[in-house]
Amino acid sequence: MLTTDQIIEAMSEHGLRITDQRKTLAKLFGEHSGYLTAKDVYEYMGQKYSGLSFDTVYRNLRVLNDLGVLEQVVFEEGVKFRGRCSEDHHHHHMICLQCQKTYPITFCPMQLTDAPDDFQVVQHKFEVFGYCRECGQEEGGKPMSGVGAARRDERG
Amino acid sequence: MLTTDQIIEAMSEHGLRITDQRKTLAKLFGEHSGYLTAKDVYEYMGQKYSGLSFDTVYRNLRVLNDLGVLEQVVFEEGVKFRGRCSEDHHHHHMICLQCQKTYPITFCPMQLTDAPDDFQVVQHKFEVFGYCRECGQEEGGKPMSGVGAARRDERG
DNA sequence: GTCAGTGCAAACAATTTGCATTTGT
DNA sequence: ACAAATGCAAATTGTTTGCACTGAC
Numbered sequence: 001m002l003t004t005d006q007i008i009e010a011m012s013e014h015g016l017r018i019t020d021q022r023k024t025l026a027k028l029f030g031e032h033s034g035y036l037t038a039k040d041v042y043e044y045m046g047q048k049y050s051g052l053s054f055d056t057v058y059r060n061l062r063v064l065n066d067l068g069v070l071e072q073v074v075f076e077e078g079v080k081f082r083g084r085c086s087e088d089h090h091h092h093h094m095i096c097l098q099c100q101k102t103y104p105i106t107f108c109p110m111q112l113t114d115a116p117d118d119f120q121v122v123q124h125k126f127e128v129f130g131y132c133r134e135c136g137q138e139e140g141g142k143p144m145s146g147v148g149a150a151r152r153d154e155r156g
Numbered sequence: 157m158l159t160t161d162q163i164i165e166a167m168s169e170h171g172l173r174i175t176d177q178r179k180t181l182a183k184l185f186g187e188h189s190g191y192l193t194a195k196d197v198y199e200y201m202g203q204k205y206s207g208l209s210f211d212t213v214y215r216n217l218r219v220l221n222d223l224g225v226l227e228q229v230v231f232e233e234g235v236k237f238r239g240r241c242s243e244d245h246h247h248h249h250m251i252c253l254q255c256q257k258t259y260p261i262t263f264c265p266m267q268l269t270d271a272p273d274d275f276q277v278v279q280h281k282f283e284v285f286g287y288c289r290e291c292g293q294e295e296g297g298k299p300m301s302g303v304g305a306a307r308r309d310e311r312g
Numbered sequence: 313g314t315c316a317g318t319g320c321a322a323a324c325a326a327t328t329t330g331c332a333t334t335t336g337t
Numbered sequence: 338a339c340a341a342a343t344g345c346a347a348a349t350t351g352t353t354t355g356c357a358c359t360g361a362c
Contacts, residue, residue, distance in 0.1 A: 017316060017360085019318080051318090051319065052319085053318070054351090054352085055318085055319075055352080059317080059318085074230055074232050075230070079351085079352095094271065107268065107269055107270070109265030109269075110284070112263065113261060114263065115284065116289075120288075121250075121284055122285050122287065125282070125285075126282045128266070128271065129278050129280065129281075130277040133274035172341085173335085175335075175336070175341095175343080177342085178342090194327080209345065210326090212344070214326090214327060214328075216342090218327095218328095
């Protein structure tokens with residue numbers, strides 16, 4: 001995962017202006033490894049900027065996504081964002097349904113998949129969903145403990 | 157894939173009324189094997205029913221989905237529907253980016269994936285995207301069989 | 313000082329809901 | 338006949354856009 005500073009630097013390198021909001025956004029994705037919805041981001045940022053508007057959040061998420069700093073993924077429940085994986089080799093993810101953290105899977109099923117010669121493969125997606133150790137099998141799990149919860153251990 | 161008649165029967169068995177629209181809808185999904193958006197369905201149905209409204213399309217898609225006759229899948233470009241696979245064993249799909257038709261993959265990568273003991277797997281998704289023989293790499297590939305064009309949109 | 317970034321309102325797109333009317337059974 | 342299905346309008350939710358103002362460089 002990119003650090004807060006790396007994210008800021010990436011923006012700077014591309015001639016983007018480093019506003020206070022963007023610093024906060026960089027910090028959010030630099031320190032939080034799970035997937036966040038635009039709404040999550042809005043709520044987190046909203047704590048600091050009272051007059052915050054949704055469209056600015058969307059604009060910045062888009063900018064960071066285009067810049068390759070964030071990855072945008074579509075889930076059943078909607079679109080979510082997270083800092084780009086720093087692992088440079090191809091990999092897939094296990095995603096915790098509770099806290100949204102992801103864990104890399106180095107194994108890629110594609111190499112073992114027999115594609116008929118006449119099907120020209122362009123892309124593939126392999127995702128495993130479940131509960132990580134911390135979220136375990138607790139029943140009435142709360143819906144993602146907000147953005148504030150500090151997370152240790154970053155990987156993929 | 158379920159046939160038109162099987163779809164109608166399923167509706168009937170569940171006490172749903174077989175309206176003209178629903179017959180047409182059954183025919184559409186009974187004869188077309190690719191994924192369709194609500195809009196695709198609306199446009200197809202609209203040819204026959206001038207006063208057709210979008211909400212009825214949505215309602216019926218939902219009904220058929222709840223009934224298990226259709227499967228609803230979320231793609232990058234949005235939600236799509238297709239007749240439920242009749243293959244009763246677990247499988248995955250190769251999906252043509254052009255015509256949206258799907259081809260089953262019997263191989264399931266899950267059995268080969270090492271989930272750490274502390275990650276409790278609940279679900280997984282494995283999808284391969286590309287171009288089928290018919291759609292090949294032709295540029296302006298032919299559109300879907302009359303139901304409306306599928307958008308291309310790819311990256312990575 | 314300039315031009316990119318922001319807030320605001322308003323536009324859009326996708327999907328859902330309330331209600332009066334129509335229609336399958 | 339009666340409840341379910343439909344059409345219409347309007348509400349919701351998620352996301353984008355036009356424009357005047359503010360602030361980073």
